[in-house]
Amino acid sequence: MRQEMEIEFKNLLIETEYQRLMERYNTSGSSVWQANDYFDTPTFELRSHGAALRIREKKSGLVLTLKEPKDDGLLETHVTLSETEAEDLFQYGLIHSNAMKQQLEKFNLTTSLEHLGRLETERFEKQLDTGLLVLDKSRYLGVTDYELEFEVTDYTTGKQAFHELLESNGIPTRETKNKIVRFMDLKALTR
Numbered sequence: 001m002r003q004e005m006e007i008e009f010k011n012l013l014i015e016t017e018y019q020r021l022m023e024r025y026n027t028s029g030s031s032v033w034q035a036n037d038y039f040d041t042p043t044f045e046l047r048s049h050g051a052a053l054r055i056r057e058k059k060s061g062l063v064l065t066l067k068e069p070k071d072d073g074l075l076e077t078h079v080t081l082s083e084t085e086a087e088d089l090f091q092y093g094l095i096h097s098n099a100m101k102q103q104l105e106k107f108n109l110t111t112s113l114e115h116l117g118r119l120e121t122e123r124f125e126k127q128l129d130t131g132l133l134v135l136d137k138s139r140y141l142g143v144t145d146y147e148l149e150f151e152v153t154d155y156t157t158g159k160q161a162f163h164e165l166l167e168s169n170g171i172p173t174r175e176t177k178n179k180i181v182r183f184m185d186l187k188a189l190t191r
Helices: 014-023 085-093 098-105 155-168 177-191
Strands: 004-013 031-039 052-058 061-068 072-083 114-128 131-140 145-152
Touching: 004 014, 004 155, 014 114, 014 131, 014 145, 031 177, 052 177, 061 085, 061 098, 061 177, 072 085, 114 177, 131 155, 131 177, 145 155, 145 177
Parallel strands: none
Antiparallel strands: 004 072, 004 145, 031 052, 031 114, 052 061, 061 072, 114 131, 131 145
C-alpha cells in the first residue's frame, strides 16, 4: 500500500478548446489509454462521505485506489491488484488487501460494494515549469467529455499558475467535479 496527497485543479473543456490545447502542447503526438472501474454500495455510502473507490487499468497492471478528502486535496490510498483479486471485487465486492480494508473501515459501510461501471480515458501529459498539464478525453455512460487537469505540489502557487494557463489559452474557468463524481452523479440519475 502507498499513500499520497493529490493537489490538482480541473477545468472542463469544450472539444475545440481541447483540440487547440492538444495542438499547442502535444508535440509528441502520443497519449495513454486507461480505464477506471468504479465501486460503491448500492446506496452510494462512499459518495456520501466524499470518498470514491476505483480500479484503474493501464497497460502496466491494475491498481485499487481509495480517494478521500483531506486538507486542500485528496488523500489517495493505492494497492496493486492481481487479476484474481480484481475479479473478486467485480463479482463479489470482496477486497483482499488488509490495508485497504482498514482504510475503508472508517466509512462503516452497511452493505457490500458493487461495480457501477467503467470510464475510459485517452490521456496526454506534459510537464510544464509550473506543474503537470493533463488533457483527458473520457467516455462513460454514453457521454464524452474533455478536461484539463493541472497537478501541483503547492496549492497557492499552483492555483495561480492554473488560472494563468487558462487565461493565456482563452479558456473560461468552469466549476469542474472530479471524473468519479461526474460518473457517480450520472449513474445516480440512471438508477
